[in-house]
Amino acid sequence: MSILSIASRELRSLFLSPLAWSILGVVQFIFAYIFLTQLNTFIQIQPQLANLDNAPGATELIATPLFATSAIIFMLVIPLITMRLIAGERANNSLTLLFSAPLSITEIVLGKFFGVLGFLVCMALLLALMPLSLGFAGTIDYGLLFSAWIGLVLLITSFAAIGVYMSSLSKQPTVAAISTFGILLMLWILDWSSSKVADANATGALEYLSMLRHFEAMAKGLFSSADLLYFIIITTTFLVLSIRRLDGDRLQR
Amino acid sequence: MTTPLLMNIEHLTREYGSLKAVNQVNFDLKRGEVLGFLGPNGAGKSTTMQMITGNLAPSEGKITINGIDLLDNPKLAKAEIGYLPEQPPLYLELSVGEYLKFCAKLNGIQRQKQVNAVNYAINRCGLGEVRDRLIANLSKGFQQRVGIAQAIIHTPSIVILDEPTVGLDPIQIREIRKLIRELGNEHSVILSTHILPEVQMTCDRVQIINKGQLVFSDSIDSLNQSMQATSLIARFENCPSIETLRAISNVESVEDLGENKVRLQYKTSPAKQVAIEAVNNQWGLLELSPEQKTLEQIFVEITSSEKLPEHTHSEDAA
Numbered sequence: 220m221s222i223l224s225i226a227s228r229e230l231r232s233l234f235l236s237p238l239a240w241s242i243l244g245v246v247q248f249i250f251a252y253i254f255l256t257q258l259n260t261f262i263q264i265q266p267q268l269a270n271l272d273n274a275p276g277a278t279e280l281i282a283t284p285l286f287a288t289s290a291i292i293f294m295l296v297i298p299l300i301t302m303r304l305i306a307g308e309r310a311n312n313s314l315t316l317l318f319s320a321p322l323s324i325t326e327i328v329l330g331k332f333f334g335v336l337g338f339l340v341c342m343a344l345l346l347a348l349m350p351l352s353l354g355f356a357g358t359i360d361y362g363l364l365f366s367a368w369i370g371l372v373l374l375i376t377s378f379a380a381i382g383v384y385m386s387s388l389s390k391q392p393t394v395a396a397i398s399t400f401g402i403l404l405m406l407w408i409l410d411w412s413s414s415k416v417a418d419a420n421a422t423g424a425l426e427y428l429s430m431l432r433h434f435e436a437m438a439k440g441l442f443s444s445a446d447l448l449y450f451i452i453i454t455t456t457f458l459v460l461s462i463r464r465l466d467g468d469r470l471q472r
Numbered sequence: 473m474t475t476p477l478l479m480n481i482e483h484l485t486r487e488y489g490s491l492k493a494v495n496q497v498n499f500d501l502k503r504g505e506v507l508g509f510l511g512p513n514g515a516g517k518s519t520t521m522q523m524i525t526g527n528l529a530p531s532e533g534k535i536t537i538n539g540i541d542l543l544d545n546p547k548l549a550k551a552e553i554g555y556l557p558e559q560p561p562l563y564l565e566l567s568v569g570e571y572l573k574f575c576a577k578l579n580g581i582q583r584q585k586q587v588n589a590v591n592y593a594i595n596r597c598g599l600g601e602v603r604d605r606l607i608a609n610l611s612k613g614f615q616q617r618v619g620i621a622q623a624i625i626h627t628p629s630i631v632i633l634d635e636p637t638v639g640l641d642p643i644q645i646r647e648i649r650k651l652i653r654e655l656g657n658e659h660s661v662i663l664s665t666h667i668l669p670e671v672q673m674t675c676d677r678v679q680i681i682n683k684g685q686l687v688f689s690d691s692i693d694s695l696n697q698s699m700q701a702t703s704l705i706a707r708f709e710n711c712p713s714i715e716t717l718r719a720i721s722n723v724e725s726v727e728d729l730g731e732n733k734v735r736l737q738y739k740t741s742p743a744k745q746v747a748i749e750a751v752n753n754q755w756g757l758l759e760l761s762p763e764q765k766t767l768e769q770i771f772v773e774i775t776s777s778e779k780l781p782e783h784t785h786s787e788d789a790a
Contacts, residue, residue, distance in 0.1 A: 224577035228563070235565045316561035316622065318527045320578040321550040469529045 221322050225330025229304070230337045239338065242296055247345060253288050254349040257281045278360040282350040283438050286367045289346055290434060293339070293375050294403045300338065301382025302396035304331045305465065309390045318469070328461045332383050339375045343368065363440040370437025373450040374430060378403060380457035387461040406430045478503050478629055478660050479524070484533035486519050486684075493519045495684040497533075501630065506656040508675035508692075509664040512775055516684040517664045518558060521634045524662075525555040538629060551579065554628040554659075558635050560619025564608035568599055568618055571607055572625060579626035593621035597651065613644035620651065624659065631659045637670060649674050668767045672696075678767075682775045695767065703763045704736040704743055705729075709756025720745050735763065 233239040261280045268274040308314040317327045347368050353359050385399040386392070410432055413425035426432055430453075433446040479501040486494040494516040501507055511517045522528035524535055526546050535542040535549075542549040563571055572593055576586040594600055597617040602610055607618060616636060623631050633652065637645045652674045655661050663675060671678055671692075678695055680688035711732040718726050722742035727735040736742065743760060750757035 221578060221580065224574065228566075228574050231570075232563060232565050311561075311564075312557065312559040313561040313563060315527055315555070315557045316575070317578070319525050319550060319553065319555040319557075319561075320575075321547040321580055322578060323547065469527065 221320075221326050222330045222333065225317070225322075225327060226332075226334035226337060229331055229334025233300070233334070233338050238299065242299060243342065243345075246292060246296055246342060249292060250285070250289055250346050250349065254281070254285050257285055258353075276360055277353055277357055278350065278363045279439075281353065282359075282364050282367055283440075285346075285350060286371050286438050287435070290371060290374055290438075291407075293342075293371075293378060294407065295400070297339065297375065297378040297382055298385075298396040298399035298403070301335055301379055301386055301399060302392040303386070304335060304383055305386040305461070306389045306392045306395040307386075310392065314468075324462050324466045328383065328387075328458060328465060332379060332458060332461075335379050335382070336376060339379055340372060343372055343375060346371075360440075366440045366442045367438045369442070370434050370446070373437070373447065374434045377430070377450050377453040377457070380454040380461075384457040384461045384464070387464040403430075476503055477501070478505075478538055480534075480536040481524065482534045482536075484520065484523060484535065485531050486516075486523060486528065487531045492684050494523070494530075494681075497681070497684075497686050499679060499686065499689065501660050501662065503629070503660055504656070505677060506652070506661045506663065506675045508671035508678045509662055509681065510666065510668070510671055510678060510771065511664075511681040512666060515681045515775075517666075517681060518634055520681065521555070521557070521632055521662070521664055525553055525632055526550050527555075527557075551626065552629045554623030554626065554631045556616075556619045556623045556631075556633045556636055558638070560615055561622070562607045562615060562618060565606065567604050567606055568594070568610070568621075569603045571618065572621055575622045575625050581626055589625050589627075592627075593625040596624060596654075597621040598647075613640050613647070616640060616644070616648060617651070620648075620655075624655065627658075629660060630662065631655055632662045632664075634664045635666070636663070637665070637667065645670075668771055672767055680771065680774055688770075688774050695770070702737060702739075704738065704741070704746070705733065705759065705761050705763050706736060706746060706750075706757070707731075707733045707759035708750065709758060710754070712753065712755055717746075720749055732758075 258281055261277060264280075305314070308317075347364070350359065350364055381402050382395075382399045385402065386395040388398070389395045406428065407430060409425045410429035413422045413429065416422050416425065427449075433449045436443060436446055477500045481497060481499050484494055484497040485492065497516075497520060499507075509517055509520070519528065523530045523533075524537075524542070526542055526549070529543070537549045537552050540549040540552070563574070566574070569590065572590045573586060576589045581589050594603060597620050599614070599617055599621060602614055607615060610618070620631075620633070620636065623633070636652065637648050640648060649670060652661060652663060656674070656676070663671070665671060675692055677691050678688070679686060709732070711734070714726045714728060714734075717723060717734060717736065720742055722738050722740050722745065723736050724739060725737040727737070729735055736746070741762070743762070747757060747760060749755070
């Protein structure tokens with residue numbers, strides 16, 4: 220109940236700010252551009268595909284790369300959306316309102332997290348509409364599309380959790396944004412840095428940690444519980460850390 | 473003691489590293505009482521407020537609100553408290569109505585009662601005309617009132633206000649003080665401030681905190697008693713000698729202040745006698761006024777003395 224009210228307030232404030240609208244507008248434009256480029260490529264190579272046995276379908280050639288590129292855009296944009304969650308309230312002194320109300324820290328953190336997640340899922344839904352629109356013209360692989368979309372949502376869920384945590388660390392939203400971006404980028408590039416490490420064990424560990432690996436599998440339609448678990452672990456870890464950090468506000472300053 | 477204590481604070485201590493911001497503070501709050509919490513800047517007022525509202529964990533001590541321990545059962549205890557911190561915790565992008573609705577939800581007011589609660593707070597704080605305006609566009613005075621509205625929306629038994637009149641113009645200050653006085657009829661109020669007349673005007677009891685320690689606690693009535701005048705200031709055109717003045721009945725001692733001004737110490741006022749003598753002897757009386765000890769003087773005496781006077785009255789005495 221109180222989680223829901225915090226979440227809806229967060230969502231409301233987001234939609235009242237020009238930041239959210241400009242992000243939605245700009246990102247949507249970029250998504251559309253990528254989508255059209257992919258569609259164009261597909262149409263160009265379609266005659267050759269017809270000669271192939273077991274040729275990849277439209278979904279595989281359009282939706283998968285679209286979602287993969289959008290993941291990078293989400294990585295750039297999510298720090299800007301999550302930065303104000305706690306840091307902004309701290310700077311604005313409005314965090315006291317939540318602390319003084321009969322709420323637990325867990326409820327505060329979850330409320331904020333779900334509020335921002337609501338916004339991000341809206342973005343992801345708008346994105347999903349593009350490949351879905353192909354359904355009017357031809358057949359699409361709904362299973363693959365769904366798996367890739369769920370993968371994307373899981374990815375942005377963990378991005379958001381990391382953003383919430385970084386926001387809980389700082390008083391300045393910009394600092395929160397930069398550090399969130401740093402962590403996201405780090406988790407991203409772990410993958411290609413892993414190939415440069417000689418030790419095979421280390422390579423495996425780095426690859427496992429990389430978000431890209433887990434997302435790629437899902438984007439290709441390979442829905443494995445290991446990947447699901449990876450995202451759930453990342454999300455819970457950072458949410459628990461945020462709760463602990465915010466509780467620390469009360470204990471010492 | 474038959475009057476139920478609403479809030480009981482024992483050995484409250486808060487350390488920041490080696491600095492003791494609040495040191496072994498004990499006090500109670502009775503139902504329907506307006507308690508003024510005075511102290512110079514940095515004395516530990518806000519720290520104490522933050523602790524009793526659950527915003528800051530005490531290093532040591534116990535806070536009981538309406539019989540509920542704040543540290544053991546924060547959710548229940550916090551429901552009894554409304555808090556306006558130094559900076560009102562507002563969401564500037566929301567309208568007054570939306571903001572208060574959100575506060576009502578946060579405080580767990582049931583859906584059907586939310587509208588009533590919002591209306592109650594809006595009426596109480598005179599926010600009717602700005603209900604649909606954005607908080608960001610309101611004046612400081614109105615923002616402060618929204619802050620108070622937020623603190624009373626769930627009709628808590630204790631309202632805690634931390635320097636509510638800072639940064640307001642004189643008219644707004646008067647309005648806010650009147651509002652605080654009115655709140656005292658329905659809630660217990662703790663008012664933290666460093667503005668002394670504010671305390672004299674609005675509070676039933678005064679506490680002074682200095683360097684983290686409670687150094688004074690008394691009811692405003694007995695405080696007014698101790699502020700009773702014990703001296704007269706008189707100014708004459710032709711000042712008589714000190715001895716002549718000393719001879720007037722009831723005058724205990726005379727002090728020459730220069731420029732034909734004297735201070736007359738007394739136990740029962742000799743003003744009438746002085747006036748009669750002055751007229752009879754043609755001293756040319758220009759000024760005769762009782763010298764009142766202000767709260768300010770008491771405050772300065774208490775907070776500036778090196779060793780702390782044992783002025784703290786016990787509750788039974790008050």
